[in-house]
Amino acid sequence: MPTLPEVLTDAAGALYALEPGEFVPARDARAAALRAEGQEEAADRVKRLRKPSTAAWVVNLLAHADPDQVEQVVELGGAFRAAQDELDGPRLRELTRQRRQLVAAVAARARSLAVERGAAVSGAVLAQVESTLTAAMIDPDAGRAVRLGLLVGPLQATGIGRADVASAVAVPDALGIAPLDDDEAPSRHLHAVPDLPAAQKRKRGRAKASGASDDTAAEEEAQEKAQEKAREEARERARQELADAEDDVAAARDAGSAAAAEVGRIEAVAHRTDAERDAVRRRLAELDEEAAAVDAELRGAVVARQRAERTLADATRRRDEAAARLGPL
Template sequence: MADPLLEIADDLYALPLADFTPARDALAKEHKADKALAAGIKGLRKASVAAWVVNLLVRRDPDQVDQVLAVGAALREAQENLDASQLREFTKQRRQLTASVTTKARRLARQDGVKTTESVGDQVEATLTAAMLEPDAARAVRSGLLVTSLAATGLGDLDLSGAVAVPEALGFTATARPVAEPDPTQRPKLTVVPDPDADLKARKAADELLADAKAALGVAEKEQRGARRAVERLRARTLQLQSELDELRSRIATLEAEAEEVDDELGEAEAVEAEAQEAVEEAQAEVDAAKEARARLDG
């Protein structure tokens, strides 16, 4: 890694939130011979809880984050191409994915001893949504060096100047630090030891499951409310269109009846016209005959 400050920042922002400040200050003293580097380290800000949760997710499950960013890129492409069907599908996929990944990120934080509030969860989800909507936000998230949460406006004017630890973070990729899996070849020595806190732990685990279930329920209810509003809007539009169709059908029936009456009247008028034409021709013949008789008298 070419930039020593980025290398140090990558390590610092991977630490538990409570360890950040003492570790940063210790590193600044360690590198005091390089005044510029020491000043850069000292200037690294502690991440907010929401930013720390996103940074944790980026390092613990980078594949999941890459999936989020890939869906975001596809969504932006659908928007640019004005593909309505893809746009609807990716928007739905975006909401489901950000909600699911947010729940996982909060679970990772809880495993590291940090409980997050609903407000923090909303900020995490907003940050993931911003990363899907804005390419620069995606790069900021993937750096793992966020210090604040993000919120996209959708207008392409997202200000990231104070959102990352250092400006060079955009384009940097955080080092993956997954939790080590247990070695299946090593058989643990089992001893039966009563756990005095078993009931407490069981209740805590049940509370965590309940919290996750409530979070999932909240997401589902939110989607249901949106779907219900869409159904109600479309039903109202259907009733309006049906009313307009009924009115048009009634108007068509009236016009058809009027057309039949006019057609009958047209037939009668044409017959009268034919008789009048015949009378005109007969009168003209009589005029011509009278003219000839008069001419003979003059001759």
């Protein structure tokens, strides 16, 4: 029987190769199938998989549709890191130039693949794609995540410290990608611990005041932890639904922008076609007038020819009669 990491990576591999609009229904169906098979933990994990952002989907698409492009990025990243370790200044400068050129070319290739599938890739999304490809060169874990095509969000790396790959890739634990330590994590991941509800504060105060037993306190503590776990699971579900909705809004906005641009393009073509059609109509009217004049000239020429033929016939007849009279003489 497959292990949990194998089940998760297999499910994620299939889901993150899909078009954005197909992701959520396919994810929910996969989770339901796993639950029907009795794999509750795998079903819960799959159900919590996040829909990829537009930039992450574009990079995933590149990894699935044109993996050689991704390999070029990762291989150049290895050479770049080796030059850094060796403090090879000239080599670093040359590789930096190559890195910029390759990132721009590969990002353009990823964009064209997305456009071929009817997706809109704005300048902001393209910048995130380039940032992710740059991170794949700088950070080994980022390179592995990009190669796998399992991104849920864009990556960013500066070369100082590790990139936060675990928060931007699906099933990081199944892939062996560890989260950042507390001293490495960016401040945006910090959060305040909420105060205990007033009722729980009073309950604890009464328990302490009355000298409640350790067993009772432990039981209350377990109940509180269970309630907090349930609330955290509810918050996680809400966050996931919000993230899915935000992704849908962003995708719809991008699609609307692309549709508006397409409308503008088609309108320009329509205006040009109308102008060409009017020009053709004017030329057709001119040709009709020219044809009418030619027809009139032709009719006159035909009449003149017929008159000349009659004159020739008369002259020929008179000649023959004169020749006949001259013969006996």
